[in-house]
Amino acid sequence: MHINLDKSLYFLTSLFPIIFARDDSQLIANVVNDVLQKRYLRHPIELKGLVGTEEICRNVELLMKRVRIIGIWGMGGIGKTTIAKVLFAKLFPQYDNVCFVVKEISVDRLLFELLKEEISTSNLVGLAFDMKRLNNKKVLIVLDDVDSLDQLEHLCRDFRDLSEDSRLIITTRNRQLLAGRVDWIYKVEKWKASESLQLFSLEAFKETHPQRGYEDLATMAVKYAGGIPLALKVLGSYLRSKSIKFWESTLRKLNKYPNETIVNLLKVSYDGLDDLEKKIFLDIAFFFNGEEKDHVISILDACGFEASSGIDVLEDKALITISYNNTIEMHELLQKMGFDIVRRECSGDFARRSRLRDTEVRAVLKDNKGTDAVEGITLDLSLIKDIHLSVDTFNKMNNMRFLRFYIPLGQSPGHVYLPRALKSFSNKLRYFEWNGYPLESLPSTFHAKLLVEIRMPHSRVEQLWRGKQELDNLEGIDLSDCKHLIMLPDLSKASRLKWVNLSGCESLCALHSLSTIRLRVLF
Structure with a gap:
């Protein structure tokens, strides 16, 4: 059977942007060029499963009437590529030359195609024109799933030299790549x-x-x-x-256990983080989702994380969002991905994981199996009936930075039973929260030097600790509704202390330990 190569290429390239590798590059360039100029309308691109894109595409089209370079930004799986394809399929007949580029192709190669009038093996859809010829043309370029700055720098600059009617659409998970290079950033939100x-x-x-x-x-x-x-x-x-x-x-x-296909797609952005940024992401997933941003920064800075810049990176990569009231919010699927990443640290042994939550915490504490691998634990007390802890429960967890035993609003807690005293907590604690702490004080070995915040509402404490503590980092204390609290410890060295909540502490005798401190808030 004889196959006419010219006609075959003509037909295939008319269906969707495809580049063919062949020595006869000029022939293919001419074919693709002719297809792009004349034949798209005969074989319109068919895109399925486009529910929910209409409003977004309409909004982007309106923006394209006012600006030349648009960035479409959002988390993995949110539909950026689909939106770009829909826009491309709808708008290309309005342009003289069009191009849809996926991330595997470098912009250097794209510019080579533009300037050298040659098409070679790539995912680039034919642009075989020199820049002078393009200057008088209406050009539509879509760069999809861009993840490198090198891909954008030259193109965005040179694109400004094209006609005012030309348009460039860029999709990415990383907002920082768009900053200062595009005229408008459109964030794709989760669907209704x-x-x-x-x-x-x-x-x-x-x-x-x-x-x-x-x-x-x-x-x-x-x-x-x-x-x-x-x-x-x-x-x-x-x-x-x-x-x-x-x-x-x-x-x-x-x-x-989250769906592996979904996790692998979402994890692309996580894999692009450095080690400190990964730690910040996991800490937020386990301990600080929904918490106020400045509060989280203070705690993580005390861990040596340079948290402000790290949180900015997470936001730029759509791994978190900062809400209108400055709280950090992480999508539930991303949070589950974080849980799964830590689970894979040691799938068969809870105690060898860096962060533990709920049933994992209960299992480790119940059997007294804590290890120095544990950096933080969080336990919803409403999920347990009761748990008995031994005097040395926390002894081996000497690298713990966060301890959080909390009760959700409106929920009834289970009971945590302790002996008359505990031997110790980690000296590396930055955040200590124990709602309903059942003992009269913290262990005599407790060290608060690195502690940023301590929250012990509804506890049985009569005093936090005896004697003086180095309190270089302490910013907040919550002892609300501690009915048995008699006195506060010496807080004279807590130079960074910003707020103290003592509401409902009906047995408290005096506040003289606060007299030398300039608090912002005293409840």
Whole structure:
């Protein structure tokens, strides 16, 4: 069978941007150029599963009427590539020359294609023109999933020399790559519940709503995905045509172990962090999700993390967001990814992991198996009935930076039973929270030199500690509703102390230890 190469290339390139490697580069360049100029309308790009993109694309189109270079930014799986493809498919007929580039191609190569009028092996869609010829053309370029500054620097600068009608769209997970290089950054937010359910249903049931009997399960799956289109599609595809029992089992499993496909996609941004930034990410996932930013910075700075710049990096890479009231928020799927990263540190032994939560904490404390690998523990006391601790429960956890035993608002706590005294806590503690601490004081060996914040509301303490402590980092104390508190310790060396909460401390005799301190807030 004889195949006409020219016609075959002509047909294939008309379906979607593809580059072919062949020695006869000029022939292919001419073919692709002709296709891009004349034939897209005959074979429009078909894109499926575009539920929920209409409003976003409409917003970006409106922006494109006012600005020339737009960055589309958001976390992995949020739909940036789909949005870029939809825009490209809709808008290319309005332009003389168009190009859709994926991240594997360097911008140096792109410029070579532009300037040298040559097409070679790459994912670049044909631009075989020199810059002078492009100056008088309307050009549309899409750079998708950019992750390197080298890819942008020259292109954004040289793009300004093209006609005023030319447009450049860049998608990335890293906002910092766009700063100062684009005219507008459009952040893609998580999808609304109605759009999420529709997209999930299309994947799971091939229709826009759940099948009868699956409604509640579909709602649970959509809630798990948290408005992330890729997660919705992965879960929907995985659950398609499966029984109700299979759905129930899968959703239960997801509460413990996240979907590996979703984790691998989200983890790309995490893998690009340096070691300190990774520590900050994991600390936020376990201990500080939903906490006030400045408060978190103070605690993590005491760990030597340079937290302000690290948190900025996490925000730029869409791993966290900073809300209107300056609190740090991490998407639930990213938080679960953080839990999974730590779980893989030692899958068979809780006590060898760096951070522990809830059932893991209970297991380690109950059996007194703590080790020096543990840097922090967090336990929701409403999830336990009771737990008995020994006098040396915390002795081996001498690298612990964070201890958090808390009670969610409106919940009833379980009971933590302790002997009359504890031997010690880690001297490396930066944050100590124990709601309802059951003893009269902290251990005599307790050292607060590195401590930034201590929270012990509703506790039985009569005094925190005896004698003087070096309190170089202490910024806050919460002893609210400690009905048995008689006196405060000597706080004269707490030069950084900003606030103290003593509300409801009805047995407290005097506040003379605060007389030499200039507090911002005293409750």
